[in-house]
Amino acid sequence: MSEVIDELHPWSWSSYATLADVLPAIDAAFDGEQSAAVPIPASKDVVLLLIDGLGDSLLARHADVAPTLTSLRSTIIRAGFPATTATSITSLMSGTSCGTHGVIGYSFRTDRDATRAPNRQLLNALRWTLDRSDGRSALDTYVPEEIQPLAGLLPEMAGRGVDVTYVMPGLYRGSGFSRAAFRVDGTYRPAQKPAEILAGITETLAEPGSGHRLVYAYWPDLDAAGHLFGPGSPQWVKTLGVVDRLVADLVSGLPHDTALVVTGDHGMIEADNRIDIDTTDEMLKGVEAVAGEMRVRHVYTRPGARDAVQAFWTDVVGDHAHVVAREQVLDEEWFGEEVTDVVAERVGDLVAVARGTTILTRSLTDPQIEVNMAGHHGAWTAAEQLVPVLVARG
Incomplete structure (x- = not known):
């Protein structure tokens, strides 16, 4: 290999x-x-x-x-x-x-509880913008x-x-x-x-x-x-x-x-295999939000839909990505030996880690400059x- x-x-x-x-x-x-x-x-x-x-x-x-x-x-x-x-x-x-400091990726949702954060907009931590790297400033929303x-x-x-x-x-x-x-x-x-x-x-x-x-x-x-x-x-x-x-x-x-x-x-x-989340049939069914980057995706699912989403994504990506439930991610200490309760709330219901030279793109959602990039990082x-x-x- x-x-x-x-x-x-x-x-x-x-x-x-x-x-x-x-x-x-x-x-x-x-x-x-x-x-x-x-x-x-x-x-x-x-x-x-x-x-x-x-x-x-x-x-x-x-x-x-x-x-x-x-x-x-x-x-x-x-x-x-x-x-x-x-x-x-x-x-x-x-x-x-990051299990302690809380910056768990390029972008992520900061709260799982809709009653505490009704919009739960994604935070792009590198640009400090909302939802996308070219979104509006997140400084008024996330200190x-x-x-x-x-x-x-x-x-x-x-x-x-x-x-x-x-x-x-x-x-x-x-x-x-x-x-x-x-x-x-x-x-x-x-x-x-x-x-x-x-x-x-x-x-x-x-x-x-x-x-x-x-x-x-x-x-x-x-x-x-x-x-x-x-x-x-x-x-x-x-x-x-x-x-x-x-x-x-x-x-x-x-x-x-x-x-x-x-x-x-x-x-x-360098990526040579692209799986497009936005255009693959029903890949967004049961999904509220997708964060992270093209090599590591946080997938936030609708209530009660996680198992179905995991099964569907696993079938679609095959050997090209690991699609793992949040509990397993935390149990296996992906984000560090210690993960605070606050940080654990940020982890997706599923975490999808691309394998080999695959990327998980969003051609209709992410900025085109990112979608078309040749080089990528984030995974294992x-x-x-x-x-x-x-x-x-x-």
């Missing part, structure tokens, strides 16, 4: 550390200790660079265009489920799985700090004197998702291009300071290239080369007693789940 379609089933997940283990490892490095889960050398300052879409399988396959990244590979960890940006970044920043109420580890570290700086696109500052995921204001250095990221990190580290510093930097373009053109496409490979040069430049100028940690929020597969394959941790020290 090829690497792309190898599945990491929930019962094998415990053999990997996850993105939720990275910030605790950085905290340990500040204390002069080294985490066994994610080894990071003791350092005064740490730069954490997240390359959106940097999967370990893809990096290994294209090592020839990324010699610096390849040489710095320290360990391999799991993104967490679902392997999607909103969930992964929140897990990274909070030091917990970010209430959807994700857990302060997490980052505020603890800041409270102990760790200075936090963000180097990432300026449009993210103050967004709904940023408010949910980044619970420390910190210093913000807007940066979109690699040169701007390099300058923002370099200038921050050059400033005098006696305490520990955490610089979080983010670059989205590798993920964008994978979505639009496919992972491994010439456009994607060219972008990976840009990432390699950025990291090489960072390493060459890394100050003494500073560690650079580079990781990704998920990998990616090694190509989506496994991300590298790259470490260098000045």
Whole structure:
């Protein structure tokens, strides 16, 4: 079986550390200790660079265009489920799985009880919009700090004197998702291009300071290239080369007693089999709402219809997806060992996880730019789940 379609089933997940283990490892490095889960050398300052879409399988396959990244590979960890940006970044920043922090996917329903939330509109957590990624703002409906109420580890570290700086696109500052995921204001250095990221990190580290510093930097373009053109496409490979040069430049100028940690929020597969929920006969019968993304769907069913919907969907998708009832999902700890009662309410009555290179599209409902994307992520394959941790020290 090829690497792309190898599945990491929930019962094998415990053999990997996850993105939720990275910030605790950085905290340990500040204390002069080294985490066994994610080894990071003791350092005064740490730069954490997240390359959106940097999967370990893809990096290994294209090592020839990324010699610096390849040489710095320290360990391999799991993104967490679902392997999607909103969930992964929140897990990274909070030091917990989504069963605790509550951002359980690209989009989801926040309440199962119609008497408490009559409309129960879907929340797109990444864009913080209602129902669709291009829907109207959800800020008046869903307060970010209430959807994700857990302060997490980052505020603890800041409270102990760790200075936090963000180097990432300026449009993210103050967004709904940023408010949910980044619970420390910190210093913000807007940066979109690699040169701007390099300058923002370099200038921050050059400033005098006696305490520990955490610089979080983010670059989205590798993920964008994978979505639009496919992972491994010439456009994607060219972008990976840009990432390699950025990291090489960072390493060459890394100050003494500073560690650079580079990781990704998920990998990616290229879809070649599409099952369209909107146009397949009766696939929406008994269904109130469908959330998530094309590799992992939350399916919210009408009262009393769940078993029939599960049976019908299972028959339609066959071996191309797992269609599992909510109770089994929670029992098998897909969203983490601990799932709070509030978060459990958000999980679909059914969760459908695409297998192989299948996607579960909504051609009449989702924005066409998403429907037509080549690259996707979220599910159980090694190509989506496994991300590298790259470490260098000045």
